[in-house]
Amino acid sequence: MRKVALVAGGMATWGIRPATWSDLVQEAGTALFSSVPNLEAKDVDSLFVGAAQPERLAFQSHVAPMAAELLGIRPTRFIRRVELACASGQSAIHDAYAAIAAGLSDVAVVLGVEKMNLPSMAEATTSMANVLDRAWDGVHGGTAPPFFAMVAQRHMQEYGTTPEQMAAVSMKNHRFANTNPTAQFYSKTFTLEKLLGSPFVSPPLRLGDCSSMTDGSAAVLLVGEELARKYTDTPAWIAATSQYSDFHNLANMPSLTHWVGLEKAAQDLYRRGRTSPSNVQVAEVHDCFTISEIIEYEELGFCAKGKGGAFAADGQGDLGGKVVVNPRGGLLGCGHPLGATGVGQAVEVLHQFQSKVPEKRLVSGAREALTHNLSGSANAHTLTLYRREN
Amino acid sequence: MSAPSTPFLLDFFPQEDAKFTRVAPFFTHLREGRLTTTKCPADGSVHWPPRVSCPTCHRDQLTWIDLPKEGRIYAFSALYLGLPLGMEKEAGAVVGLVELGDTGLRIFSRIVGKKYEELKIGDPVRLDPFPLPDGRVFYRFMSKV
């Protein structure tokens, strides 16, 4: 297989945006193309669009050709949209990686985008209910918050995890977001008291434990080994990928608190990348809720099972800790525009390797990083391992 | 049995009869007050939700079995903010995973009869099939506490 490099990335501003789905696509395009002067649209042979629910949220399907037109790209190899709910963006990166590694594409753009804020919030939350098994789970009012609330309830009961430990995750990620001008909560500061006193969304989860409905987009450029230095001196090399899915209906989830699917996907990733959790210096993980990041510490092997709460409270996922988790600000701080999130995480990894991020979140000398997205009710896990050196 | 004000997140149009679905017996049984699902006679696996092909052995000759009508709450929460269409006026609605008898099966459902703060893990519940204004029938669980 040919080696594949992530060589450039661009971010739109995320938040409640006065912008349509098409506007967001164009913003990501401007951000990407302006960051790589050597790149011309005619050099791009493939476009992969990560978009979770444009049919409901923007009343538009067949979105990949639309995005290609907006970006001035005329793909000759691959043109498609990739959907895996909250992991759509990272899955699109996997598809581009596979195409380039196989020698079927040389220069691919991956664009992630979601327009989520509509005049009716209920319309958007309804789209979250059909991410679950809608006819049997979503139908009862099963959306993301009550599901992850049950996860938190059981983790608290089984391992003694506390609201204060969960708030520590939120504090860290919101603080990192204050260093990231593209983050939804860039200019909003939070205190522990404010987070712990915020209203319940689905108890025990409060507003401060939940990521937001966000409009946003991001784009990255992936190329084959021999083209990497044309675009940057410091690429991020894709060292391994993994995915695992072991259930969909909630009745078939092996355990609410032990995400065996993530544990397996992580072990596969480390084995394929010939590494171990202790070598990972930066981890962009899926903190859709504070409890998610706590369980991800455990399943990714950063701490023992059940110790994720203490890991958070001790600052082991912060600068100076064992591994810096979500320096970009995470989903909690950046917001979570479903299809864009995984692409935004990849941009952060590249910019960490290139020392392009502000000092307050820079993991200096980072050589190995991973990105993780769960999708739906943690029914599937998507992981990528990146290295600075080839 | 009281009907909810709105048909929440069901299919937009009724599609529970044999004209539209091969698991129509589930809804016929539910009208009789029975909670049922499919079982594969070849390998003994019990499915949720009901299937037309066994995910274990892919045979399609499945039988219908009755599930316990009583269970215990394994985990639960409530919806206070961000309620989906059709539920906007039901802030505080309780949902949870109900462990059915000793089957080991935990199904997700609306739980009625008690508020969130009045419930705890392990509380007993019973099946509560209910009619919808458009003639359909659906299920939820009622607190026995």
Ligand SMILES: [Zn+2]
């Ligand atoms: Zn079978």
